[in-house]
Every structure is written in structure tokens, then in C-alpha cells.
Amino acid sequence: MAPPARDPHYHEIGSQIALAGHPIHAMLVTFPIALVCATLGGDFFYWLTADPFFARVSLWTSGWGFGLGLLAAVVGTAELLAARGIRRRPESWSHAVAAMMLLSVIGANWGLRLIDREGMVLPWGAFLSALGLVLVGLAGWHGGKLVFEHQMGVMLAEED
Template sequence: MSQDRTQDPFAGNVASSVHVAGHPIHVMLVTFPIALVCATLGADLFYWWSADPFFVRVGLWTSGWGFAMGVAAAASGTAELLLVRGIRRSAEPWSHAVAAMMLLSVIGANWGLRLLEGASAVLPWGLFLSVLGLVFVGLAGWHGGKLVFEHQIGVEGSKD
């Protein structure tokens, strides 16, 4: 669906200010927590199916690294939000930020639960938190995708 760029509060391209060689750091980092949240859910499902303790360890590592990489992505995203005036003037980036912080809270709780409880944490609460994490990955990703594809945030040059 095409949008009238004159109505867009981001009209005129809002380039990333937190980048390496023109590549936005936040966009590069978010792929890791997304993949690791999916991997944690996969480990939980395999543990549920097989009861193999290997998958408990996999879930512990993937949830921990997912949280760590999520913190790194959040730091770069927060810097982007605060440093670029054109980004923080609209509600849409804040919606993305709130969804991403909810995601970070859920995956942090998931990792903490696994650290404290071990294998007994996986079923049912670890699995529940893994599914909830996937829901927030979708929500934060949808809002982030709107910022990139509809509003061209962090994209150099115009497609017009």
C-alpha cells in the first residue's frame, strides 16, 4: 500500500546515526535475539518431546545469549531513538521500543528462570515464556519493519 509522503512525519529520509560504514548497528544486531528466541522455543519443544537433558542446556544457552544480544540491540536502538530527532517525534518508533522492551523483559525472565530452576523450569513456564517471547518478536518486528519499509528510517537514499 502506497503512502502519501507529504503526510508522513518521517518524510525526507531519516538516516541512521549509529552505524558502521553506513550500515545501521541496530538492524545488524536484532537478527541475533530473533534467531535465539526461536531457537529457545525449538529447544523447549524438543525437550518436551524427548526429555533429553541436552535440550535443557541448549535452552539455557540460547535464552542467555538471546537476552545478551537483545540488550546490545536495545542499546543501539535506544541511541538511535534519542540521537535522531526525526525518529523520536512520532509515536510509531516508541511503539516499536515498547514492544522490544517487553520482548527483552520476557527473554530475560526466561533466562533467569532457567538459571535458577534448571530442567524443572522448562515445563510449563519456560515453554510458556518462549512462546510469549516469539509473540513479542513478531510484534516488535512488525513495528520495526513498518519503520524501515514504510517510513525509510535508517535507509540511505530514497526509493522515490
């Protein structure tokens, strides 16, 4: 399969915020993604069983997802500000907006659970968890376009 055609108006942008050449933002986003999915899973099992254990699971996964999402957002924002070529891509801005919406939703989800651990799981916690999963998909879609279609944050081998 042929590699995707590159836009001649832009050049590849390697990651400006990296550890040993590996983009830190890409490393960090895996955790909030998994934790948003786990929060919805905990809500689902709470709905099935009414076991308070699953309400606690969702409380912890939503809290850690929010905290690690904030960390990923700080690094992603630094990347956006540090690399001018990234800011030129519309997908960068749609990715950033979707990620900010996601952070707002998972922060609200966690906050509601802190107020009332079990009472907020159904229906609002589950609704916010499902909305968070949709926003993870949207932010991931645009982030993936940056990496896979536009080669942002990718180290390419030098051609002879």
C-alpha cells in the same frame, strides 16, 4: 509495483548509529530474534524427548538472546535519541515498548532456567518462550514499518 507513498510531513531519516552506512541496530537484532526462536525450539524438543541436552540448549539460547538483545536495545535507544525524526513516529515508540517487553520476558526466561535448568522448561519456560516469540513478532512488525514504510535508517539514492 510503485514505492510506498511517503508522508510529506516527515523526511527520510538515515541511521545515526551506523557502520559504513549500515545501521548497527538492524544488524544486531537478527541475533536475538534467532535465539528467541531457537529457545522455543529447544523447549519443544525437550517436551518431545525429555532429553536434558535440549534444556541446556534453551538455557544457552535464552541467555545469549537476552545479552545480545540488551546490546541491540542500547544501540536502538541511542538511535532513537540521536535522530529527532525517528522520535516523531508513533511506530518508534511502540517498537521500543514491545522490545522492552520482549527483553523483560527473555530475561525472566533465562533467569528461571538459571535457577532450575530442567524443572522450569515445562510449563513456564515454554510459556515464556512462546510469549517471547509473540513479542518478537510485535516488535519486528513495528520496526519493519519504520524501515519499509517510513524509510527510517535507509540510504536513498539521490534523484537527478
